[in-house]
Amino acid sequence: MSPGADQIPVPLSALEHYAYCPRQAGLILLEAGYADDVNTVRGTLLHQRVHEPAEETRPGVRTLRALPVWHDGLGLTGVCDVVELLDDGEVVPVEHKSGSYKPDNPADLQLAGQAMCLEERFGRAVPLGYIYSSADRRRHPVAIDAELRARVIELADAVRAVLTDTVLPGPVADKRCRGCSMNTLCMPRLLADRKLYRRQLDLRFRPTPESDAWDD
Known part of the structure; x- marks a missing residue:
């Protein structure tokens, strides 16, 4: 399935880019502009493993890597780094980041978008996700609350406006x-x-x- 035909699909990664800087998101989406530095290269290397589709099973949890997801109603589409399916039915997204983690940062919005897509795919509430920071090798819990969900919808509309108008933000x-x-x-x-x-x-x-x- 794909996002609804009446909506321009918004990549989940664009939510984080736009939240950090609308112009950065516009350069990537409209002009395919991108430049690497030491941090982006580190992130690329980190994601080489988690972006390889795979499935692992251990007691109590089934782990899916590079799982494609979408939300028809919101027109969101993307790939989850890691999704854990627990024996009790809980669905937990885990987004991997190369840098250190700070609460209430743009990465939380990408994770929330993933959670909302997973809810549509699995038909279950996803109230919690994690940001894995390679800098401290820890998982940081993120509550997928009403405020974060509203922000995802707001940003998806803003990104779609950039794609529709094809005008770079200032x-x-x-x-x-x-x-x-x-x-x-x-x-x-x-x-x-x-x-x-x-x-x-x-x-x-x-x-x-x-x-x-x-x-x-």
Whole structure:
């Protein structure tokens, strides 16, 4: 199955990108723009294992890796890193991240989106998920509460608006930019300062004496 035909599908990963920075999400979704740094490479290496479809069984739990999920009503689609199916019927998503974990961060929204998709797939409530941080090698519990669910729906609509309008959101030009691997592609400080931007355009596209001679 796929998301409803009347909706543009929103990737679950885009929820996290948009929550961190709308422009970052726009560059990825509209221009296929992406740049690696040490953190993104570390994340790619971490996900090589969990992104290989696999199934493991041990007493009390069945573990699924790289599980495709979707939510027709919300138009969400993506892949869960790890989903644990417990013997009592509980369904638990586990999202793997390479960096350290901070509560109430954008990764929680991606996890919540996964939980909502899993509820549609398995027909069971998914009230809890985990973010696994490779930095401290721990699982951090995340309650999939009403507030987080509402935020997922809000962000899905915002991402879909970017995909529909095909207009890049403006740059934020704040402390987030220092740690973003896409800083060079985005040019946040230049674009956020309209006077500087116009001055740079004038310098680069000012007619030269040779072009003036051609005009004569």
